[in-house]
Amino acid sequence: xxxxxxxxxxxxxxxxxxxxxxxxxxxxxxxxxxxxxxxxxxxxxxxxxxxxxxxxxxxxxxxxxxxxxxxxxxxxxxxxxxxxxxxxxxxxxxxxxxxxxxxxxxxxxxxxxxxxxxxxxxxxxxxxxxxxxxxxxxxxxxxxxxxxxxxxxxxxxxxxxxxxxxxxxxxxxxxxxxxxxxxxxxxxxxxxxxxxxxxxxxxxxxxxxxxxxxxxxxxxxxxxxxxxxxxxxxxxxxxxxxxxxxxxxxxxxxxxxxxxxxxxxxxxxxxxxxxxxxxxxx
Ligand SMILES: NC(=O)CCC(=O)C(=O)O
Numbered sequence: 001x002x003x004x005x006x007x008x009x010x011x012x013x014x015x016x017x018x019x020x021x022x023x024x025x026x027x028x029x030x031x032x033x034x035x036x037x038x039x040x041x042x043x044x045x046x047x048x049x050x051x052x053x054x055x056x057x058x059x060x061x062x063x064x065x066x067x068x069x070x071x072x073x074x075x076x077x078x079x080x081x082x083x084x085x086x087x088x089x090x091x092x093x094x095x096x097x098x099x100x101x102x103x104x105x106x107x108x109x110x111x112x113x114x115x116x117x118x119x120x121x122x123x124x125x126x127x128x129x130x131x132x133x134x135x136x137x138x139x140x141x142x143x144x145x146x147x148x149x150x151x152x153x154x155x156x157x158x159x160x161x162x163x164x165x166x167x168x169x170x171x172x173x174x175x176x177x178x179x180x181x182x183x184x185x186x187x188x189x190x191x192x193x194x195x196x197x198x199x200x201x202x203x204x205x206x207x208x209x210x211x212x213x214x215x216x217x218x219x220x221x222x223x224x225x226x227x228x229x230x231x232x233x234x235x236x237x238x239x240x241x242x243x244x245x246x247x248x249x250x251x252x253x254x255x256x257x258x259x260x261x262x263x264x265x266x267x268x269x270x271x272x273x274x275x276x277x278x279x280x281x282x
Contacts, residue, residue, distance in 0.1 A: 003251050005147050007039040007174075008032030009224040009244040011237045013211040014049055018058060021047045022070050025085075028243060033078035035245045038147060040078070042085030043210040043224070044155050044180040045097070050210070050218045055097070055133045059090035062111070068100055076106030081145050085178040085208060086114065086154050094135040099152050099178055101143050109145065110282055113137020114154040115163060122184045128218070140166045140281045148173040148250055151203075155179035158193050158207075161200060162273055168201040168263070169273070170281060173253045176206045186221025191233065199231040202256045202263065204248055212239040229256040 010028035014021055025046055032040045044050065047067045048058035062068055071084035082102045089098035089111070097114035115137050117130040140163060141152045151172030157163055158177050167175060175197070181190045190207065198205045205227045212222040222239040226246040237244045257263060275281055 004247055004249050005038040006036050006245055006247055007041065007206055007226065008035060008037035009041045009206060009208045009226070009237065011043065011209060011211050011222060011224045011240075011242045011244065012046060013213055013241050014043070014046060014220075015213075016049055018047050018067070022067055026070055026074055029074045029078055029080070029082065032243050032245065033080050035243065037080060037245055039081045039083070039145075039150075039174075039248075041083045041176055041206055041208040042178060043208045043220075044086045044178040045088070046085035046178075046210065047087045049216060050180045050220065052128065052130055052133045055088040056090075056095050059088035059095045061090045062100070063108070065089075071100055072102055072106045072108065075102035075104060079104045081147065081150075083150075083152055083176045083178065083208075088134075089113070095133055096137055097130065097134055097154055098137070099141075099154055101141075101150070101152055103145070110141055110143040110152070112141035112152040112154060113139065114157060115139075116156045116160055118156040122182075124184050126182060126184050126218075138280060140170070140275065142167050142170040142172050142281065147248075151175040153177055155181070158197060161197070164197050164201060165273055166275065166281070168203055172203060173250055174204040174206065174248060175201070176208070178208045180210055180218070181221040183219045183221060186223065190221055190223060191225070194225060194227045195231045195233065198227040198229060200262070202229040202260070203253060204228055209237075211241045229253045
């Protein structure tokens with residue numbers, strides 16, 4: 001197992017034309033691989049504007065959906081692990097906000113369906129109702145890779161420490177969060193949440209945002225970032241399109257966990273965190 005590897009976050013600008021999003025994503029994945037990334041990450045809803053009423057029209061089924069096919073092919077052609085941000089996934093009558101994860105040979109390692117739907121009325125008037133068009137997933141996602149066990153959750157999921165802790169207890173050393181925070185919660189909470197989850201769980205946290213488009217009806221915050229297990233922001237993007245490429249050092253995870261053994265010091269004789277069904281983890 002390589003103890004160090006590079007992760008690249010492709011902070012791409014999402015537009016209404018799906019085909020343009022796909023070609024932009026494909027091009028950025030190629031550039032990321034060219035920079036030596038072993039793991040490439042796209043943002044939440046990378047093929048579709050983040051607007052709930054658009055999701056059903058952009059939805060695709062596994063495995064034949066064109067975005068899903070593009071991701072599998074890109075992973076194989078570039079020889080990278082790929083967390084394909086997220087996209088609207090159709091399964092029967094239901095649509096999910098789903099992240100597909102691919103191995104360097106193009107096989108799908110797993111998929112995470114966003115568990116916590118973003119239904120909010122924020123100060124300043126931003127109202128979002130993901131549940132008007134989406135169903136919620138119900139599985140915690142940790143996939144095995146030759147790099148390390150990788151946890152994947154989507155955006156609002158990061159606010160739920162129980163979910164993240166379950167991933168870490170399942171072995172995740174790196175947690176990838178395709179996301180699309182906005183101009184209200186982004187400046188207030190984006191950095192703090194990622195840093196706090198990293199400090200609590202002593203793992204790397206990767207937040208992948210779309211680039212900011214001030215003309216969009218939902219304006220993404222941008223500022224994709226990588227936080228190390230000590231809570232330092234190793235690097236962050238600006239607001240526009242960019243590829244963030246950062247070295248992950250797995251020895252630092254073990255070092256921080258050895259020096260400050262939070263996970264071992266949990267009082268599991270007094271409290272517990274449990275999955276209610278064994279089927280709820282993949
Ligand atoms: N797409 C989302 O889940 C947005 C979450 C968000 O902005 C937050 O503050 O949480």
